[in-house]
Amino acid sequence: MTSPHKLTQRTAFRLAGFVALIITLTNVLIFAILFFVISQQLGQHLKAHVDEVRGTLVDVQGDESDGFRELAAAVGRHAFVAQSDEDIYLLTDREGKYVSGNVKSLERFEGWRTIPWNDLNLVGQWPSARASDAVVGTWTPVKGGYLFVGDGNGDIKDAQRLLLTGLLWGIALSVICALGGGYLIGLKAQRRVEEMEQVLDAVALGDFQRRIPRNAASDDIDHVAALINVTLDRLQRLIGNLKQVSVDIAHDLRTPISRMRQKLETIQSGPCDIATYKAAVDQSISEIDSIADTFDALLRISEIESGAQKAKFVDVELNSLLANIIDALEAVAEERHHRLYAPSAPARPVIVRGDRRLLNQLFVNLIENSILHCPPASEIKVELHNDAQQPIVRVRDTGPGIPATEREKVFRRLYRLEKSRTTRGSGLGLSLVAAIAELHSAKVTLADNKPGLVVEVMFDEVPRVD
CATH class of the missing domain: 3.30.450.20 (PAS domain)
Incomplete structure (x- = not known):
């Protein structure tokens, strides 16, 4: 009372x-x-x-x-x-x-x-x-x-x-x-x-399921309650992601650490020459570099999510950015017998506000994902549209695609479709894409390309060009 x-x-x-x-x-x-x-x-x-x-x-x-x-x-x-x-x-x-x-x-x-x-x-x-x-x-x-x-x-x-x-x-x-x-x-x-x-x-006290009941009056207090609920939803997701990341880090570290320990125990238990020792050291350094790369990627995602990069935003022309990326990755795609190309882009420059280096990283990750996971002789197409003054980039491939039930999960940190985690990779590529897209107020969606996968990145309205 x-x-x-x-x-x-x-x-x-x-x-x-x-x-x-x-x-x-x-x-x-x-x-x-x-x-x-x-x-x-x-x-x-x-x-x-x-x-x-x-x-x-x-x-x-x-x-x-x-x-x-x-x-x-x-x-x-x-x-x-x-x-x-x-x-x-x-x-x-x-x-x-x-x-x-x-x-x-x-x-x-x-x-x-x-x-x-x-x-x-x-x-x-x-x-x-x-x-x-x-x-x-x-x-x-x-x-x-x-x-x-x-x-x-x-x-x-x-x-x-x-x-x-x-x-x-x-x-x-x-x-x-x-x-x-x-x-x-x-x-x-x-x-x-x-x-x-x-x-x-x-x-x-730890009950992250609780939410503030809404009022039909829709007054200012109800507006504050809605904002608090949105904040609690985000907090719950972040804590859930943190728990999942902790588990996934434990799994990802256990495998390379176990491999290093087995190799070192094998060398320690029997007579080995210098070449064997050198090979074991090289393999251990490679495993340590992989672990370091994982932590570097996690730190980079956290830095991007903090929003501090927005102070460096400038006008970025997507036409030339995508053309440069395709030129750089075309040789990599050909090595795997893929066809990487881009249809004709809009005649006028398509400009967004953002960090050119991060946007480059976003599209490189998406295209490399298709190159690495598609079987030989796949087709990878990069499209740029300017629908209703909203820049849209679509990366289409004819690979195996991603099941509909997994499409939301793949953006989580360290989440991998391959549950055994025996193949190389950190599961952070799409997490980095999602973080960069959110920083630029862009929306990333996955859909079926029949066959394959289509990844769509939709930006906010194009800034006016005088």
């Missing part, structure tokens, strides 16, 4: 927290904009209402001589019912003395002003509980004095409280959803990671 402490350290959960922070900041920004815009709009509505009431009262005064007295009466009537609407009225004479209204006195000022309730000298008993905390109003000159009309900012405060409540709920729900979703996603991801850890632990 995944512990909460371990889960909170996971990237998915931390990402959810980061998303929650972004959502919170976004909500705060939206709230700030709405708060400012709505407050401004409600302030304008409040001022418009005050202007409307003020205009109505000023119209009461009219042009009559007793208009000021009628204005005072109207102000008194409005002030009498103003408490429930939080309206403020004050009419003074020219000296600023109280005439009518629901406040005793108020400093005169220009324009609009917001006045806290505590700064107002109210007339009568006003309820202490109000929706507003201040009054927004302005002074207006009238005949015989000055008129102040104001209104409480309760609607503005109500809207601001509503926005603030909505913000807090929005932030709370966003954070809860983000963290909850992050927890669930992190929990699922953690379970997948634990599956990977279990498989890798099992592989570390």
Whole structure:
């Protein structure tokens, strides 16, 4: 079971927290904009209402001589019912003395002003509980004095409280959803990671058959699982090859070492002349050279498989490379009464990126394989094609071929079709071919030539030639 402490350290959960922070900041920004815009709009509505009431009262005064007295009466009537609407009225004479209204006195000022309730000298008993905390109003000159009309900012405060409540709920729900979703996603991801850890632990203990189960979601974790499985497949093959190579090396070394020991024991047990000793030494040196060649080939294959040679890749023209190889091996083929030839190659140069020396070794090995294993009077044909901008080289012979069940095995190191291992050879020729081909991103396949064998080497797309 995944512990909460371990889960909170996971990237998915931390990402959810980061998303929650972004959502919170976004909500705060939206709230700030709405708060400012709505407050401004409600302030304008409040001022418009005050202007409307003020205009109505000023119209009461009219042009009559007793208009000021009628204005005072109207102000008194409005002030009498103003408490429930939080309206403020004050009419003074020219000296600023109280005439009518629901406040005793108020400093005169220009324009609009917001006045806290505590700064107002109210007339009568006003309820202490109000929706507003201040009054927004302005002074207006009238005949015989000055008129102040104001209104409480309760609607503005109500809207601001509503926005603030909505913000807090929005932030709370966003954070809860983000963290909850992050927890669930992190929990699922953690379970997948634990599956990977279990498989890798099992592989570390020697169970190379274990693989990470795939997920139908095909997400990034599933992609990593697929890469790990591919790596484990390759590791299993390499370890299997290593075990097979160890066994094959033991078999290959035992035969020449046994032959050397028998010869040396024979010479040691009986009288021999110098010529016999010399012949035994020569044979032993030949056996030792064969063993050294085997180890040199193994080291070379390992060096090629490491991929370090790719730094030396250049453009290699296959037309001239194959022509030179055929010219060099034609005499060897004729000695064994074979016919080695190449049909007409493509007119344009066929170029691949690679190491010319290694590619030369690859095709020499393939052609020599046919020369050595085909019976006399066989035909060996080397073809070069450029199908769909993919260079393909095929070596066809009319020899005994390779059984279909053995075609994959012959690329293994030290694998030989001749199980007794009495004939000369190390079984590394095709292993070297496979290593060089893989280094050049080429694919080597074996097929039936009916009769004989056809070996196909298919390279990646031809590089552009300007």
